[in-house]
Amino acid sequence: MKIVIGIPAFNEEKNIAAILIKLKKISQHIIVCDDGSNDLTSKIAEGLGAIVIRHKKNLGYGAAIKTIFLKAQEINADVLTTFDADGQHRIEDIEKVLDPIKNNVADVVIGSRFLDNSQNIPKYRKIGIKAITELTNIVGGTKITDSQSGFRAYSKKILENIKPTESGMGISTEILIKTQKAGFKIMEVPITILYEGDTSTHNPVSHGSSVIFSTLKYVAIERPLTFYGIPGIIFLCIGLFFSAWALQIFSEQKQLITNIVLVGGGGIILGTVLLITATILHSIISVVRETKNNIWFIDIKKTTIMEPNFFIVGGSKCGTTNISYYLNEHPQAFISELNEPYYFAKLDVPKNFKRPSMITDYKKYLDLFKKAKNHKEIGEASSVYLNCPHAASEIKKTFPNSKIIISLRNPIEKAHSSYFSYKFMHFEKRSFAEMIDAHEKQLENEEFFIYNILGDGFYSKNIKRFQDIFEPDKIKIVIFEEYIKNLIPTIKSIFSFLDINEEIEFSEQSKGSYRVAKNRFSKSLLENPTFRKIATYLIPTVTRQKIGDKFFLNQTRKPSMTSKDRERLKKIYASEVIELEKTLGRKLPWSDFNWLSMGITDI
Numbered sequence: 001m002k003i004v005i006g007i008p009a010f011n012e013e014k015n016i017a018a019i020l021i022k023l024k025k026i027s028q029h030i031i032v033c034d035d036g037s038n039d040l041t042s043k044i045a046e047g048l049g050a051i052v053i054r055h056k057k058n059l060g061y062g063a064a065i066k067t068i069f070l071k072a073q074e075i076n077a078d079v080l081t082t083f084d085a086d087g088q089h090r091i092e093d094i095e096k097v098l099d100p101i102k103n104n105v106a107d108v109v110i111g112s113r114f115l116d117n118s119q120n121i122p123k124y125r126k127i128g129i130k131a132i133t134e135l136t137n138i139v140g141g142t143k144i145t146d147s148q149s150g151f152r153a154y155s156k157k158i159l160e161n162i163k164p165t166e167s168g169m170g171i172s173t174e175i176l177i178k179t180q181k182a183g184f185k186i187m188e189v190p191i192t193i194l195y196e197g198d199t200s201t202h203n204p205v206s207h208g209s210s211v212i213f214s215t216l217k218y219v220a221i222e223r224p225l226t227f228y229g230i231p232g233i234i235f236l237c238i239g240l241f242f243s244a245w246a247l248q249i250f251s252e253q254k255q256l257i258t259n260i261v262l263v264g265g266g267g268i269i270l271g272t273v274l275l276i277t278a279t280i281l282h283s284i285i286s287v288v289r290e291t292k293n294n295i296w297f298i299d300i301k302k303t304t305i306m307e308p309n310f311f312i313v314g315g316s317k318c319g320t321t322n323i324s325y326y327l328n329e330h331p332q333a334f335i336s337e338l339n340e341p342y343y344f345a346k347l348d349v350p351k352n353f354k355r356p357s358m359i360t361d362y363k364k365y366l367d368l369f370k371k372a373k374n375h376k377e378i379g380e381a382s383s384v385y386l387n388c389p390h391a392a393s394e395i396k397k398t399f400p401n402s403k404i405i406i407s408l409r410n411p412i413e414k415a416h417s418s419y420f421s422y423k424f425m426h427f428e429k430r431s432f433a434e435m436i437d438a439h440e441k442q443l444e445n446e447e448f449f450i451y452n453i454l455g456d457g458f459y460s461k462n463i464k465r466f467q468d469i470f471e472p473d474k475i476k477i478v479i480f481e482e483y484i485k486n487l488i489p490t491i492k493s494i495f496s497f498l499d500i501n502e503e504i505e506f507s508e509q510s511k512g513s514y515r516v517a518k519n520r521f522s523k524s525l526l527e528n529p530t531f532r533k534i535a536t537y538l539i540p541t542v543t544r545q546k547i548g549d550k551f552f553l554n555q556t557r558k559p560s561m562t563s564k565d566r567e568r569l570k571k572i573y574a575s576e577v578i579e580l581e582k583t584l585g586r587k588l589p590w591s592d593f594n595w596l597s598m599g600i601t602d603i
Helices: 016-023 041-047 061-074 091-102 123-140 156-161 171-181 204-222 224-253 258-294 320-329 362-367 391-398 411-426 432-444 459-469 480-485 487-497 520-526 529-538 541-552 563-584
Strands: 003-009 029-035 051-055 079-082 108-112 152-155 186-190 310-314 333-335 377-381 403-408 475-479 514-517 553-556
Touching (some): 003 016, 016 091, 061 079, 079 156, 091 108, 091 152, 108 171, 152 156, 171 186, 171 204, 411 563, 432 563, 459 563, 514 520, 520 529
Parallel strands (some): 003 079, 029 051, 333 377
Antiparallel strands (some): 108 152
């Protein structure tokens, strides 16, 4: 269940950091609507990873809540919890507010300050809130104790069906009245409020008047015959009474008493106007109600943010990019055009780690998928995820229903390919043998190094980490050598795993190869740090990759490995391959690991 926390904030730089740090333990999906603050509220919230939406000027509490509602719906929230930024709400009460929705016993849950009589609420607030709550109960037909609590939880059904319009404090009442009218269930749970001085930013008089006028406006629109019709009849009756009285006096005394005539005439005119208004509004609202289910003023497709539901997590140099090509050709699948965004590697990479394509901002990450439309499956490929200790848990926490695709290759060939890739990206001068020496020492010291050409060939522990977190039917293991040999059946098995149509035609893609600079000029440019930095800064990653492939690089045969290096790698990986076969429950087609020739008889 995707829990989103929404915080309306106005000049809350003193409180927002402490609140966000605590809330991050409950949900990574936090929306902060900065309602025109002139302090550092937005910057602090952005720095702590919240989704920040800023109003250019102060529009009011209701406007902030409306913005949060829309954003929560865009990011496909299952539950939205609204939480004040003034420090009065307790983090410990969030689960209490969420539980009724999680258990499907309520659609709106209010954290009430009045279910627990021990609350030390200032007297003037208690009187005002109870008066407004009583008005809400009368108008909306509800039976609640705290209509003005900003600590609430809303189900997905509320986000989809209740469209608040108020921009002021009256939005709290408006949502409850509309929820009750729509037949959704409202529930209250007791919460504790921390009153340390007067931390509220809302003037109690303006707050109360805003809610009262909002409630009256709602009645005027929703019940015009009641709101205008009853007063209209009363004024008309008064007018007729005084008019009849004025006529009676005139017939008896032959004189008109001005005051009585004015009251009578005014009553008739006012009553008639109110009755006409009631009739016209009732007719208009009836027409709108009959047609509102067929009229949409907002194209939801344009505002909905798409989220990934599958990940190709590795390993590197195991065909993950090639698999992405085929998935991208499928009409039911969408895969990020940017390869290797590394978003879920951010907790594991070193602080000084730099990679042009790496994304650490959640909003920018979701932007990778904004071109997805009616695609059933949406995903991305970051081969580093398989090795990163936190990636599996972070993916599960953020997108719990995701599917995982893992491709495995003979670790000896993989290490060799990784060496040349590393050499190309980082201008590595060491030989393959020298790099094996250096990276083996890192393994001996149990260091996690994101570009260790040997470390990510130890698949079993990394696969077990994903198996411990994801259900068996959510993980697809592909063996690279079998993929190359039986391309079409393997691709179709991946389509089947993702539950998309297997029977489609697709053009065969190149399997990836060793790349070198086309000529000396290309080589000098590619090896020039200044040129690469400028290109990285000015040209988007995807475009830069396409330009490089087209104008600067040639594909050629990869240099062969020496027999000495191969034998050394066999010894390094022998026990790992045994463990991997146990983990997968199958024999692997890697000829380098012929157990009998290596003197190993117990597999």
